[in-house]
Amino acid sequence: MNFAIGQRWVSQAENDLGLGTIIQVDTRFVQVLFPAADETRNYASEQAPLMRVEFAPGETLSSLEDFKFVVEHVEEMQNTLIYKGKRVDNGEEVSVKEIMLDHHIKLHTPEARLYTGNFDRSNWFSLRMEAHQHKAALESSHLQGLQGARVSLIPHQLYIADTVGQRFSPRVLLADEVGLGKTIEAGLIIHQQLISGRSQRVLLILPESLQHQWLVEMLRRFNLRFSIFDDQRCEAEMETAGEDAVSPFDSEQLILISQEWLSRDDKWQKALLQSEWDLVVVDEAHHITPENESALAKQTELNQLYKHVQQIGEQTKGLILLTATPDQLGHFGHFSRLQLLDPNRFHDYEKFKQEETHYQQIAEIANVLVSQKSFSDAQYKVLSQLLNDSTSIETLDKYQSNKDKAELAQRLISDLLDRHGTGRIMFRNSRQGIKGFPERKVTPYPLNAPEGYPNQASFMGLQPETQHDSGVTENNAWWNLDPRVQWLCNFLLENKGEKVLVICAHAQTAMKIDDTLFEREGLRSTIFHEGMSIVERDKAAAYFADEENSAQALICSEIGSEGRNFQFAHHLVLFDLPANPDLLEQRIGRLDRIGQTETVKIHVPYLVNSAQENLFNWFHNSFNAFEQTSTTARIVAEEFKQQISEVLLNVSEQSAQEALIQTCQTRNLELKQDVENGRDRLLELNSSGGDKAKQICEQIDEMDDSTELMNYIGRVWDQFGVQQEEKSTFSTILHPGEHMLNDHFPSLLEDGMTVCFDRETALSQEDQHFMSWEHPMVTGVLDMLTSGELGNSSVCLLPHKQLPPGTFLVEASYVLTTSAPKSLQLHRFLPNTVIRLMLDKNGNNLADKVKQGSLDKMLKNAKKQMALQLIKALKDEVSVLIEKSEAMAATHAAQIKLEAKDKMLTNRQQELNRLTALQKVNPAIRDEEINYLQQQIDNSVKEIEMSQVSLDAIRLIVVTQG
Numbered sequence: 001m002n003f004a005i006g007q008r009w010v011s012q013a014e015n016d017l018g019l020g021t022i023i024q025v026d027t028r029f030v031q032v033l034f035p036a037a038d039e040t041r042n043y044a045s046e047q048a049p050l051m052r053v054e055f056a057p058g059e060t061l062s063s064l065e066d067f068k069f070v071v072e073h074v075e076e077m078q079n080t081l082i083y084k085g086k087r088v089d090n091g092e093e094v095s096v097k098e099i100m101l102d103h104h105i106k107l108h109t110p111e112a113r114l115y116t117g118n119f120d121r122s123n124w125f126s127l128r129m130e131a132h133q134h135k136a137a138l139e140s141s142h143l144q145g146l147q148g149a150r151v152s153l154i155p156h157q158l159y160i161a162d163t164v165g166q167r168f169s170p171r172v173l174l175a176d177e178v179g180l181g182k183t184i185e186a187g188l189i190i191h192q193q194l195i196s197g198r199s200q201r202v203l204l205i206l207p208e209s210l211q212h213q214w215l216v217e218m219l220r221r222f223n224l225r226f227s228i229f230d231d232q233r234c235e236a237e238m239e240t241a242g243e244d245a246v247s248p249f250d251s252e253q254l255i256l257i258s259q260e261w262l263s264r265d266d267k268w269q270k271a272l273l274q275s276e277w278d279l280v281v282v283d284e285a286h287h288i289t290p291e292n293e294s295a296l297a298k299q300t301e302l303n304q305l306y307k308h309v310q311q312i313g314e315q316t317k318g319l320i321l322l323t324a325t326p327d328q329l330g331h332f333g334h335f336s337r338l339q340l341l342d343p344n345r346f347h348d349y350e351k352f353k354q355e356e357t358h359y360q361q362i363a364e365i366a367n368v369l370v371s372q373k374s375f376s377d378a379q380y381k382v383l384s385q386l387l388n389d390s391t392s393i394e395t396l397d398k399y400q401s402n403k404d405k406a407e408l409a410q411r412l413i414s415d416l417l418d419r420h421g422t423g424r425i426m427f428r429n430s431r432q433g434i435k436g437f438p439e440r441k442v443t444p445y446p447l448n449a450p451e452g453y454p455n456q457a458s459f460m461g462l463q464p465e466t467q468h469d470s471g472v473t474e475n476n477a478w479w480n481l482d483p484r485v486q487w488l489c490n491f492l493l494e495n496k497g498e499k500v501l502v503i504c505a506h507a508q509t510a511m512k513i514d515d516t517l518f519e520r521e522g523l524r525s526t527i528f529h530e531g532m533s534i535v536e537r538d539k540a541a542a543y544f545a546d547e548e549n550s551a552q553a554l555i556c557s558e559i560g561s562e563g564r565n566f567q568f569a570h571h572l573v574l575f576d577l578p579a580n581p582d583l584l585e586q587r588i589g590r591l592d593r594i595g596q597t598e599t600v601k602i603h604v605p606y607l608v609n610s611a612q613e614n615l616f617n618w619f620h621n622s623f624n625a626f627e628q629t630s631t632t633a634r635i636v637a638e639e640f641k642q643q644i645s646e647v648l649l650n651v652s653e654q655s656a657q658e659a660l661i662q663t664c665q666t667r668n669l670e671l672k673q674d675v676e677n678g679r680d681r682l683l684e685l686n687s688s689g690g691d692k693a694k695q696i697c698e699q700i701d702e703m704d705d706s707t708e709l710m711n712y713i714g715r716v717w718d719q720f721g722v723q724q725e726e727k728s729t730f731s732t733i734l735h736p737g738e739h740m741l742n743d744h745f746p747s748l749l750e751d752g753m754t755v756c757f758d759r760e761t762a763l764s765q766e767d768q769h770f771m772s773w774e775h776p777m778v779t780g781v782l783d784m785l786t787s788g789e790l791g792n793s794s795v796c797l798l799p800h801k802q803l804p805p806g807t808f809l810v811e812a813s814y815v816l817t818t819s820a821p822k823s824l825q826l827h828r829f830l831p832n833t834v835i836r837l838m839l840d841k842n843g844n845n846l847a848d849k850v851k852q853g854s855l856d857k858m859l860k861n862a863k864k865q866m867a868l869q870l871i872k873a874l875k876d877e878v879s880v881l882i883e884k885s886e887a888m889a890a891t892h893a894a895q896i897k898l899e900a901k902d903k904m905l906t907n908r909q910q911e912l913n914r915l916t917a918l919q920k921v922n923p924a925i926r927d928e929e930i931n932y933l934q935q936q937i938d939n940s941v942k943e944i945e946m947s948q949v950s951l952d953a954i955r956l957i958v959v960t961q962g
Contacts, residue, residue, distance in 0.1 A: 003045065004025065004078065004080055005022050005025060007021070007079065008021060008022075008052075008098050009021075009052055010051055011041065012049045013868075015117065017034040018034055018106075019036065019103050020033060020034045021033050031043075032050070036103040049868065051871075053107070053112070053116070056074070057071050057072055057085075058071065060088065061083065061101055061105060063096050064101070069086060070085045071084070082095055109792075113789065114954055115871060115875060117864075117871060118793065119793040120792075122856070125792075125794040125813075125953055128813070128952075129791075129813045129834060129852070129953060130712060131781070131785035133834050134712065134773065135782045136832055138773050138779075139832075140827060143700060144196055145192025146161060148195075149774075150221045150762050150770040151184050151188070151763075152595060153697045154184075154594060155688070156689055158188070158689075159689025160174065160189075161189050162192075164320075164427075165192030168317070168932055168933075169317035169929075169932075171425065172427060173321045173425060174322045175426060175428040176324065176687070177324055179431070179437070180324075180429050180434060180593075181593075182283075182322045182323075183283070184221070186281050186283070186320055189320065197821075197822025198825065200253055201254075201275075201279075202253070203255050203256075203312070203316075205257055205259055205262060205281070206256065206282075207287065211228055211258055220766060224254060225254060228257070229248070231266075234249075234271070247272075248268070249271065249272055249275040250275070265304050265308075277318075278317060278318055279317075279319075279320070280312055280320070281320045282321050283322045285323040286337075288305060288321070289333040290303070290333075306336075313340050325586075326428070335349050338425065338426070344926065345425070362416065365382065372406060372409050374399075383396060387416070392415045395415070430629075431629050433688055434594070436594045437592065437596070438592060440626060440628070441599055442602040443602070443604070444604050444606065447605055448608050449482075449608065453607075462611050462615065464482070464610065465478040479516045484607070489521050491573070492517065492521070492553055493523070495571065498571055499544065499569035500554075500569065500571040501566050501573070501591060502525075502554065502556065502575055503557075503558070503574060503575065503590075505557065505578065506557055507529035507530055510555045511555075513525075513555050517555075525552060526543050526554055527540060528541065528555070529556065530559045554566070554569075567590075570599065570600060572588060572590070574587060574602065577612055577616060579649070581625055581636075584619065585625070585630070588602060602626050604626070611648060611649045618661055621665065622665045632672050636668050643660055644660070647660045703773075709772065713771065713777075716781050719741070720740055721737035722734055722735075723735040731755070731756040732755055732756075735752040746781055753769055756768040756769070792953040792954070793955075794953075795955075795958075797859065797959075798959045799860065805959055808870075808877075809838060809850075809959075810839045810954065811836070811838050811839075812838075812839065812951060812953070813836055813837075813952045813953040814892075814950065815834055816830070816833045816893045817950070820943035824940060829901075829903045835892045835896075837888055838850050841877060871956070874956070882951070890949060900944055904941075911933060912937065916930060
């Protein structure tokens, strides 16, 4: 070794000493000062376990004079090095002697760690390379954000999430009928937007009754932690942040507020309007409605809730509205919500109504395409006018003359979707079009009212208990008189072991029923009403949901019919009936949902000769509303509102009731035919997803069936020292091990946790965490392995009888990276890509012949002393091979960049051309979308060209005698 005073060396035996400086040299010994550790070592010159430290151009170093600089070239003077380059802070040219380098400089690069003897075991090298590859596959997958959610694989939900979630600014109305999973769709979109980097700040606006349910669902299904904000939380955040704080909403990325809170106009609501959001989601959006058309047109006298959502929507790129009943508060209310999403497209209510009149014409054409039949001359002419461009007309001509019409039909349907209706902005699936729903069976229970209890003759309304005057006598209280209460007691006793959901109109009614059930029969029930706190409601729902020692019945006020999912129960008791058909459907929809495994049994007790009996007969005979979903019942109810009030809810002759029922039944059949004729078939086709939706499910199902994740993460747990206990084939109990490599392992709970790799198990056992490539533990592990130094340097032995001992191979892992912002979504086309090389001593690349991982089981970790000797002996030859590998990696990188650019341009230019052409015939295509896409293309080309390849890891393999 050629030692000189002032040179920098590191100890291979004691890597933690840091950068050492030669302070004395003689013929036999060398003395080294390690300032960072305040230690001095004396070594025999011939056997010193030291490695010379030499930095290369391009590296960033720190000086003892407290500045950083980038090395541009290196000079040697009297056996010491001088590093010349430019300061990072001001660009000034500097010349720094190696003795003036910061003592705390850590050697992280693969070559530096290898040459200084700071290497890892061989399997860390393999785990690191695979981590890069798994991460790249995840980032470039079009299913990113969909596969990892703890949800059933339901085609239409995944299709909507896939379609909407990949938009740069999703502005849509999710209007699936009750029970079709709008919350799941919204959660999938949020998850996809966040995990892909398209969105970072998300705001949820919900009815107060649903806040905690969403909080739990977002965490349990998507591993997303939202925070509920109200006045108290805002005050606390401002106190914590201090005087410099601008807004309490800057403290969190994922925030949840109630619609009731947003309806006020105080200082915190104003602060919220000043905050920036990437995505805003509003549930039960039918509550967001202006008073009337005039108020909206003049932008005056708007209610605060609509006004605030309107203001937030105007300054937020992404806005998602959810409602199962878009027309519940009138057709104009539906238009006003579409206007929130796209005021340019939906600016004229009269024009909107006129467009809807063409749905029947388009529906007929869509039906021809679905059935893959040929068009008549008249239909051909209409479709030609609707498509209105040469390319689509050419496709239409091929469709007419071609026997195999399937693919051409899909292209024409896609063209129609782009040009007409609300297909780009609204998604609505109906139970009629989606399979998987249970049967519904209703059973009425006519009961005689006791003397003196309100009935049809004395009561002008629907809830007799609210009108009963009990005086001062407890025995005369309504719950002791009303036969529905005793009927309910008997029903629960007869159906012990069955879960029963009971819904009534008022909270006071629910509380008295709950008390009476326990007092009379000791029955276990619990209540759920608007007077309870969110936590109390959740406890009640959980008590009802538990399988053992739980409530048999949950007694809900009307609040129980909105948003909640109780599909584990199969019995629904309607203690009273609402006059609104949509509200009746919402009640039934708590049990009648996709995933319900049994027939939903609906039980309706009512008093004979009462308004409730009349209402039951009207619902059942006019619409069959209990056993089938009726989309037209609400319209009939509006048309005959006055007659319904006079005949059904007040005193009337039996003949008048029967006549009204017959009239409503006839009108309902007419409306159903009109709806069928005028169905927005394009909207339905676009919302369900068809074959594409099935393909998404099949692809995710295929990923679920793979054991690749289970095998990889199992090796990671072993290496990090995570304690594992097999619970079942696909479930494992994890605990922090006593000798873990790190104190912290991503997302591992201190008290341990149970994880599973099977979707069905995860859905049925909520205490188990569903492991996927998108779970925070897995993504955390991939980030940890790809961002640190662990595994980037390794020395190992290959016992082999056919190869000469002393033969060596250098396995190098290069990574092509881009620093593009996540919002550019460049990783879809150019993720951080591994380039693997395997060089023999002559510089030949054997990577194609020696497949990745093929040697791993044969490799042995070299003992420290032997590894140091091998490194010292082979350093010069290895350095030459690394130089050769850099040139090879650069050649590979150039080809990868070229392919990525072609792929990106093909994808985005095609979409840009499509949108540009469509804008001429469809005003739903915004200039903002086109300009954004063009900017994405231009910036993506620049970022791809600027991407760089660098050595990520190196493994030295030396052959020994087998």
